[in-house]
Amino acid sequence: DTGVSQDPRHKITKRGQNVTFRCDPISEHNRLYWYRQTLGQGPEFLTYFQNEAQLEKSRLLSDRFSAERPKGSFSTLEIQRTEQGDSAMYLCASSSHDHRGRRSPLHFGNGTRLTVT
Amino acid sequence: EDQVTQSPEALRLQEGESSSLNCSYTVSGLRGLFWYRQDPGKGPEFLFTLYSAGEEKEKERLKATLTKKESFLHITAPKPEDSATYLCAVQAGYSSASKIIFGSGTRLSIRP
Numbered sequence: 345d346t347g348v349s350q351d352p353r354h355k356i357t358k359r360g361q362n363v364t365f366r367c368d369p370i371s372e373h374n375r376l377y378w379y380r381q382t383l384g385q386g387p388e389f390l391t392y393f394q395n396e397a398q399l400e401k402s403r404l405l406s407d408r409f410s411a412e413r414p415k416g417s418f419s420t421l422e423i424q425r426t427e428q429g430d431s432a433m434y435l436c437a438s439s440s441h442d443h444r445g446r447r448s449p450l451h452f453g454n455g456t457r458l459t460v461t
Numbered sequence: 462e463d464q465v466t467q468s469p470e471a472l473r474l475q476e477g478e479s480s481s482l483n484c485s486y487t488v489s490g491l492r493g494l495f496w497y498r499q500d501p502g503k504g505p506e507f508l509f510t511l512y513s514a515g516e517e518k519e520k521e522r523l524k525a526t527l528t529k530k531e532s533f534l535h536i537t538a539p540k541p542e543d544s545a546t547y548l549c550a551v552q553a554g555y556s557s558a559s560k561i562i563f564g565s566g567t568r569l570s571i572r573p
Contacts, residue, residue: 348504377560377561379563384565384566385565385566386465386467386548386550386563386564386565386566387505387548387563388563389560389561389562392560400560402560435504435505437504446492446493446512447492447493447510447512447552447561449493449495449507449510450505450507450550450561451507452497452504452506452507453504454502454503455503455504457502
């Protein structure tokens with residue numbers, strides 16, 4: 345299967361601890377996105393990379409959150425000093441180039457479910 | 462501000478009972494409208510992309526349509542395995558960095 349892969353699937357941590365999630369996108373995709381989803385809501389945009397460049401960050405992304413995509417391949421999302429409000433599903437998605445100005449769809453992984461106790 | 466609203470929030474149908482889900486949007490410069498299916502505990506699965514008003518796409522029992530203000534996902538003679546949350550998303554603006562915005566979804570339940 346060459347879909348988007350996320351690790352770990354589940355993470356339980358205590359408040360105040362740091363956590364790091366990893367995303368491996370579809371290999372030929374140059375764009376990578378992080379979204380957060382809480383129960384009963386749609387995914388909320390966090391940040392976006394084109395190759396290794398982080399081009400956009402949501403206002404939702406406080407300074408406790410940092411994302412990297414070294415060499416334009418896999419990406420990591422780190423949350424420092426976790427809070428109970430950070431409990432959510434963190435979704436990674438990737439997409440290919442636009443074609444003739446038309447937006448390519450996102451392809452999602454199955455997410456990392458974070459529980460902060 | 463760009464916005465996506467889906468209705469109803471939840472829909473329960475009998476197997477074989479056709480219906481439609483609605484996605485209304487207010488964006489500047491629509492570059493694509495996307496429909497996804499999401500099963501519990503999994504990431505959204507891509508279904509369709511629509512780019513311009515009047516466009517339609519079909520896949521098995523699902524058909525997506527697009528106007529200048531809304532999109533519909535029609536489900537014909539649904540089966541229990543069609544039960545899932547259906548998400549609508551739009552990408553607006555002319556920058557390649559423009560983010561894709563999701564609605565809150567419609568939870569569809571099909572009773573056998």
